[in-house]
Amino acid sequence: MQDPRATGESGHGPEKPTTAADGAGVRQSDADLIRRLRGGDADALRVLMKQYDRLVRYTVFRACRDRCVRDPDWLDARASETWTGFLRSVQAPGAASPEDLRAYLVQVARHKCRDALRLGRALAGRTVSQDEADLSQLVVEEEDAPDTIARLEDLEALRASIDALPPEDRVLCAEFALIVERKWKQAAKRLGIAESSLRSRWPRVLQRLRAQLGKKSEKLPRDPPAPPTL
Numbered sequence: 001m002q003d004p005r006a007t008g009e010s011g012h013g014p015e016k017p018t019t020a021a022d023g024a025g026v027r028q029s030d031a032d033l034i035r036r037l038r039g040g041d042a043d044a045l046r047v048l049m050k051q052y053d054r055l056v057r058y059t060v061f062r063a064c065r066d067r068c069v070r071d072p073d074w075l076d077a078r079a080s081e082t083w084t085g086f087l088r089s090v091q092a093p094g095a096a097s098p099e100d101l102r103a104y105l106v107q108v109a110r111h112k113c114r115d116a117l118r119l120g121r122a123l124a125g126r127t128v129s130q131d132e133a134d135l136s137q138l139v140v141e142e143e144d145a146p147d148t149i150a151r152l153e154d155l156e157a158l159r160a161s162i163d164a165l166p167p168e169d170r171v172l173c174a175e176f177a178l179i180v181e182r183k184w185k186q187a188a189k190r191l192g193i194a195e196s197s198l199r200s201r202w203p204r205v206l207q208r209l210r211a212q213l214g215k216k217s218e219k220l221p222r223d224p225p226a227p228p229t230l
Helices: 031-038 041-064 065-070 072-091 101-123 132-141 145-163 168-179 184-191 195-219
Strands: 019-021 027-029
Touching: 027 031, 027 168, 031 041, 031 072, 041 065, 041 072, 041 101, 041 145, 065 072, 072 101, 101 145, 145 195, 168 184, 168 195, 184 195
Parallel strands: none
Antiparallel strands: 019 027
């Protein structure tokens, strides 16, 4: 299972205040930080990037998964372009502050991905039809900004729940992706344990994750079948 997702009552995940902490631990709203940016305060950008760079990178990865896997530097470049574009837009004369900064950053990141794909096509002298695979991937992965934000929040909740597991259970989650895809033999080999042991221990891990995640656990995989009788 990749990027497990749960939703809040609104359907777009829990509402969170758009505030960030500065170096002194004081919470400031996004609007306050943007005002500081416009006044030339470089620390304001640092605080915003600390708060939202993970969202920017996650958006780029979801939009162009295959490209990011083939070339990790491509993801870094699009994330950098997103922050540069954001900075220019909010510092432009007469520019209005985004009502929802998280959603705005998601939109900017997607635009940077699309622009990069189109530029690459143009430089290579490829026609639209020849680059259809790259651009169609962006269309397939495109989703509402609140959905992208909710997916990331769910991943963060899952990561925190895994970190809270006892060490003997947490170590199994190192191969989470393989296990939820039922690739027991491959996961067991990488973990250095018997497949039967992995199958018997995994239901306990799922039970503990569900207990910690609450309603968010609805998207976790079902318990695996019982281990084979030896």
